[in-house]
Amino acid sequence: MANSSNIADEITKALKDYTSEVSEGLEQSKLEVANETVKILKRDSPKSNRKSTKKYGKGWARKKVSTAQVIYNRNKPSLTHLLEKGHAKRGGGRVPGNPHIKPAEKQAIEKYVKKVEKVIKG
Template sequence: MQDIASEITKALTEYTSEVEEKLDEIKADVADETVNMLKVNSPTGRRGKYAKGWRKKKDGTSYIIHNATDAGLTHLTERGHAKRNGGRTQAQPHISTAEEMAIKKFENKIERAIKGD
C-alpha cells in the first residue's frame, strides 16, 4: 500500500513541476512580447530613449515590465499632463493597450497549453 502512495506522490510531483515549467515559459514569452510591443508603440521623443527603455524583470514567480531609462515619464505620457505655461499635453495611451494585449495572450496561451496544443 505504501508503494502505491509513494508512486502517486512521485507522479503528482513530476506533473506539478512540468506545469510550473510550462507556466514560467508562457510568462516569459508574454513578457518578452509585451516589452517588444511597448518599444514599438511608445512615444519616441527626440532620441527615442523612452521607447528603448522597456525591460522585463523576474520577481519571484512573476515578471515585472518597467521602463529602466525614464520611469518617471510613464504616467505622464500615458495620461497626459499640465504644461508649464497652461494647457495640457495629449495623452498617448500605450501601456494600457500593451497590458490588455498581454492579458489576452497569456489567457490564450494557458488555454492552449491546457488543451495540449
Template sequence: MATNINDLAAEINRALANYAHGVGEDIEKVAEKVAKEGAQQLKARSPVGATHRYAKGWRAKKVGNQWVVHNIHYQLTHLLEKGHAKVGGGRIPAVVHIAPVEQEMINEFVQGVEEAIRG
C-alpha cells in the same frame, strides 16, 4: 510492474508532483515569453521623441519569481499614458500605448497557462 495497494497513495502523489513540476516550468516559460514580447511591443508602439530614448527604454526582467515589464525612464510612463498639465497652462493629451499592450499580454498569458495545464 505490480504496485502494492499500500503504495498506491505514494504513486499517485509522485505522479501529481511530476505533473505540477512540469506545468510550473511551462508556465515560467510562458511568462518569460509574454514579458519579452510585451517589451518589444511597447518599444514599437511608444511615442517617439527626437532621441527615441523613451521608446528604447522598455525592459523585461525577472524580479523574484515574477517577470516585470518596465521602462528605465519610468517618470514619463504615467505622464504620457494619462496626459498632464503644462507649466504655462493647458494640457498635453494622453498617448495611450501601455494599456492595450497590457491587455494583450494578459490575454496571451492566460491562454498560455490554459495550454500548459491541458498538456
C-alpha cells in the same frame, strides 16, 4: 498492503511530475509574454524628435522579481505616467495622453491566460 503502497507511491510521483511540468510551463509562459510585451512597448511607445522620447521608447525591459516578470522603463521611468495619461503644459493647457501601456498590458494578460490554459490542459 504492499500493492496499495505502490499505488500511492505511483500517484504521488505522477502528481509531482505534473506539478513540476506545470510550474516549468508557467515560468516559460511568463517569460515569453513579458518578452513579447517589451517588444510591443518598444514599438508602440510615443516617438518624437526629442532625445528624451527616443530614449523612452528604447528603455523598456523586463526583470524577474520573486516569481513575477516585471516590465519597466529603465531609461525614463518618470515619463510613463505623463505619456500614458497626458499632462499640463507649463504655459497652460494640456498635452493629451498617448495610451500605449494599457493596450500592451491587456494584450499580455490575454496571451498569458491562453498560455496558462494550454499548460494546465497539457
